[in-house]
Amino acid sequence: MKLRTLVFINAFAVGISIAAVNMYFQHKIIYSLVSLLIATIVSYFVFYYLINKYVYSKIKLIYKLIHSLKLGKDLKDALGEYISPDPINDVEQEVKEWARDKKLEIDDLKKQEKFRKEFLSNISHEFKTPLFAIEGYVEALKDGGLEDPKQAQVFLNKVSNNVDRLSVLIKDLNEISKIESGEIPINIEKFELTALVKEVMESLELKAKKYKIELVLKDKYDVPTWVKADREKIRQVLVNLIDNSFKYGKEHGHTFISIFSLHDQILTEITDEGIGINEEHLPRLFERFYRTDSSRSRQIGGSGLGLAIVKHIVEAHDQTINVRSTQGIGSTFGFTLQKAKENFINIPLIG
C-alpha cells in the first residue's frame, strides 16, 4: 500500500470520529460534514508530515543502503542514489534477500578460511621434512662427519636430494599460484594429440624402464586427432599422469594410454595396474598436498602438487578430468580436450 493511501485512511478515520462526536452533540449534518472535511485534511497533512519526517525517510534510507550494499556499492554511492518508490514494502524483500546473500558469503568465507588453515599447515609440514633432514646431515658433518670422506659424501648426497626436493616444491607452488591467478596464459593452438602423446611416451621410456613398467599406446591411432589446447601445458598433464602411473604402478605391469573420440571432445585415458586408490580418497585427490597413503607417497617423494596442477590446467581449458580406481587393481585418469574444427584460428585464452 502506498504511503499516501495509508495516511489518508488514518486521517479519514480521525475525521469520521470527530464528525460522529459532532453529530451526537449538535444533531446538524452540515456541521458534521464540515468537521469531517477539516479534520481529515488537517490530519492528513499532520500525519503525512510526521510519518515522512520520522519514519518513512528513515526506512527509505535503510532500504537504499541495503539495496546498494547488496549490489556491492560503497556507502557513498549508496547514499547518493534513489531506488524504490515504495520502500516500506520493498525493504522486507530486500532484507530477506540480503540476509540470504550474506549467509552464503559467510559460509563461503568459512570454507576458504578452513582451506587456508589446512593449506598453511600442509605447506609448513612439507617444508619441515626436507629442512630437518638437511639440518641433521649438516650437523653430522660438522660433528666429525667430514673426517670420513666416504661418509661425508653420503651425507652430502642426502643434503643435495633434500635441497632438490625443496626446490621442486617451490617451483610447483609457484606454478600452481601462477596458473590460479591467470598469470600464465593458456595459449590455445591446434595440434595433433597422438603425436604429442607419442613424444611424451618416448621422453619417459627410460623412466618406465627404471620402474620396470611397460608404457603402451592402446591402439595405432592412425586417424589424426586434432585438438584445440595449449600443447606445452597438455604435455605437462600427460607427464604428471604417466609419472604417477609409474610411481604408484606395479613392477612388471603396464601403463596404457587410450585416446577416444567423443562428440566434440577427445578423451585421453591413462590406466595403470598399480596400488589403486580407495574410494574415500577420490573426492579430495586433486587437492594440493593430498596423498592417499602418506608413508608410501612420501617415500616415493613427490610434493603432492602434481594432480592439483593437472586439474588447474585442464579446467583452464574449460575441460574436465576424472578418475576411476579399484584398490589393488589399478587406476584410470581421463581428461577431455576440445576437438579442433576446420579453419581454426589461434586465440590466446587467459586461464
Ligand SMILES: Nc1ncnc2c1ncn2[C@@H]1O[C@H](COP(=O)(O)OP(=O)(O)OP(=O)(O)O)[C@@H](O)[C@H]1O
Ligand atoms: N595412479 C595412481 N595410483 C594410485 N594413487 C595415485 C595415483 N596417482 C596419484 N595417486 C595418489 O594421489 C596423490 C597425489 O598425487 P600427486 O600427483 O598430486 O602427488 P605426488 O605424485 O605425490 O607428488 P608430485 O606429483 O607433486 O611429484 C599421490 O600421493 C598418491 O597417493
Ligand SMILES: [Mg+2]
Ligand atoms: Mg604426481
